[in-house]
Amino acid sequence: MILDVALLALLWGATVIRIPTLWRDSRQRALWAAVCAIALAKTVSFGPIAAELAVPILPHLLGVTSAYFLLRFIALVTHTGVRARQLALLVIVLVALCGLDVLAHGIDTEADLLATEQGWAVVGYWVVLEAYLGTVLVTTSMLFWRISGEAPAGLPRAGLRVTSTGTALVAAYAAIKGSLILVHNLGTHIDFSTVEPIGRTTQTSGLILTIAGLLVPATRRARAAYEAYRSLVVLRPLWKAMRDAFPEVILFTPRRAVIELAGVDDVHLRLYRRVIEIRDGMLALRPYAAPHGPSPAEEAAAIVEALQRRAATNPLAEPGSWAPVGPAMADEVAWLSRVSRGLAGPSRTPTPSGSAR
Structure with missing residues (x-):
């Protein structure tokens, strides 16, 4: 619970701090949208809020949306990919998840419910979800690690590598969880009551590392902006005298x-x-x-x-x-x-x- 609260605070802090970047360029807008979508996803999956909403699929749809914006960010950075295709893939994944959720009469996410016998609609749901998320996250992790070598030594490089490590952890969680659900449905017993808490901790830790890494350049810019604003305030008496004259x-x-x-x-x-x-x-x-x-x-x-x-x-x-x-x-x-x-x-x-x- 404490880790979840810390993650929510970090996610929403990053969302607010990065608002000024919306006016910078399309890459920053895509990255901000990804952070905002995952902040919403983790908020609606937070225990008390999830219990009130009772829509287990909603965090997954928001997570997929966040992954789409990450994909857009990668495309804009690397000048690859076609937006229409990426958007079409997003729509296909969202429609598939909603359709499989209906066929499965609702997706269960609790560990004790995952341990029960699941139908193939449920397995298909998890495979589609985790495959999409895992693919995007692996691509993101590789990108951040590659460009970290070109970043200045010190905090900028460390921030990019922390982000790469975080997205790799979340990708590993997605791949392992999807595989375990598939193996379980094929007849192998999986103790989800033991595995799922470890997986969630790994996912949360990965997200914390990802956002913390992304905040490194934002923190440096915020500090520089604070110093500049402080100088504006200090210069105001002299500026006011010149302005009035x-x-x-x-x-x-x-x-x-x-x-x-x-x-x-x-x-x-x-x-x-x-x-x-x-x-x-x-x-x-x-x-x-x-x-x-x-x-x-x-x-x-x-x-x-x-x-x-x-x-x-x-x-x-x-x-x-x-x-x-x-x-x-x-x-x-x-x-x-x-x-x-x-x-x-x-x-x-x-x-x-x-x-x-």
Whole structure:
């Protein structure tokens, strides 16, 4: 039960974390759909929820759907496969499972029920299900292992190999379970009460490894996005001063900014734009800037004084210059962040005419 809860938390966490990737490309959308479908499958198969729904076939249909999106992801990565054929195969498998479920008068998934004599409709159901899932998972495992060799050493490579190992475990569970049900129906006694709990633990462990591996690059991107967002917040006082003084430096409308806050555009692009807007504002403010020292605090004080001179329409005959920074964007962000921290609050920063508000 604890392992199942941990898996559900991981699956839904991965589903939510990867939502921003929906706007990236079709490969990421296919991968997100696969994770979301398996999260739904494990949710509806969770004991209390499964007891309320009483539709044992539903998790299997969702699992097959998840496998289809994994197949789409593989096709998009490797530029192989025809979408129409993959979709047709999905429909055939879903129809076959539903038809065999009707013929079998319902599929039993509990270990004690699997141990009873099953008809060939039940065997056919499990063979179709596990063959489709196993084939897709083996293909996925091979793909992730192959491309892991091309990934940078460290976490990216380790994440891909963990994912490959996880999908291989789930594929092994599918193959073994389908084979045992077939062998059992041919007359060999199988103690499903012993085998099934081990198999479910293997499947759950494999899924945890798969999702954990997939989260490695997402976690790295999330950390980078967090750092970029933090820089946006730190730069806001300096950016606001430039925006209020020179509203024409803004590169996108307030409405566009709201859309970007919702995650449509990358936070790194927003940070890049904010740095450009600050630099454009400081360039326009330069005629009012007095010569000053090289520290961030002195530059912040010079900006406040320059804004006051601009408000009074009092440019300098021999203005100073702002500190040269570079060459990398990270250097710009670090320097401007220190300057922004040095800016005083609203009591010392005037709101000149031409405010964007």
